Amino acid sequence: EAGVAQSPRxxxxxxxxxxxxxxxxxxxxxxxxxxxxxLGQGPKLLIQFQNNGVVDDSQLxxxxxxxERLKGVDSTLKIQPAKLEDSAVYLCASTNRADYGYTFGSGTRLTVV
Amino acid sequence: GESVGLHLPTLSVQEGDNSIINCAYSNSASDYFIWYKQESGKGPQFIIDIRSNMDKRQGQRVTVLLNKTVKHLSLQIAATQPGDSAVYFCAEFPHTGNKLTFGGGTRVLVKP
Structure with missing residues (x-):
């Protein structure tokens, strides 16, 4: 089973x-x-999708x-405009059961200078 | 809370010894808990989980203990190996929601 793919790294x-x-x-x-x-913290949820609908974006x-997740498969996350404090790793995760452990991608490390 | 700042608590352990990593969770309504391992440059990786109707669960070389009275979770790693060096996070699921919330991590360094 292929894992969760993220880009860029x-x-x-x-x-x-x-x-x-x-x-x-x-x-x-x-x-x-x-x-x-x-850096140095646990992941914090930004947004949750169920198929192509938003379930929780309270912390976004x-x-x-x-x-967005227009077709219920791939998703994109955008930041505009970026701030220095947005420097972080952005992790994507998926699951087929809402009450079960997720599978995470390797993340995208963003540095804002 | 989930933040421990830039300086993660660190556990240094000799190769072959047992490791115990502790976690205090905040939501008494949480009924499902997971331990994740995160290696440098990778996303969190599922290790073991436990439901609130249990107080102990064992996997391969790992054991999770749950004490609901004091809202405490621990992960025990037997015969720690160099490959166990990573940051370990506990995470909780509330009974009424489906949002996995992570605690602060603990860095484990295995000394050869």
Whole structure:
């Protein structure tokens, strides 16, 4: 079974620029999550999708972050404009059971300078 | 809380010894708990889970203990190996929701 694919692996941008991350979950997984992991901390949930619908985006800074999963498979997370404090690893995870452990991708490490 | 800042608690253990990693969770309504291992440059990897109706569960070289009275979770790794060097996170699922919430991590360093 292929894992959760994410790209790019690394990204360096200047503050106020925009950036987008892509995630391809495990085939058949209806639930997809984006997490933000700041260095030295545990991952923090940004948004949860069930198929192509948003289940929980309560912790997504909507003034600058957006995410979509138009066809219920791949997902993109965008930041516009980026701030220095957005420097983190952005992890995508998927599951076929909402009450079970997720499978995480390797993440995209974003550095905002 | 989930933040321990830039300096993770670190457990140094001799190769072959047993490791015990502790975690305090905050939500008494959580009924499902998971331990994840995260190696450098990788996403968290599932190790073992436990439901709130259990107090102990064993896997291969790992054991999770749950004490609901004091809201404490621990992960025991037997005969720790160099490949066990990583950051370990506990995570909890509340009974009424489906959002996995992570605690602060513990870095395990295995000395040869």
């Amino acid at each position: 690394y990204k360096i941008i200047e503050k106020r620029q925009s950036v987008a991350f892509w995630c391809n979950p495990i085939s058949g997984h209806a639930t997809l999550y984006w997490y933000q992991q700041i 800074p909507k003034d600058r972050f957006s995410a």
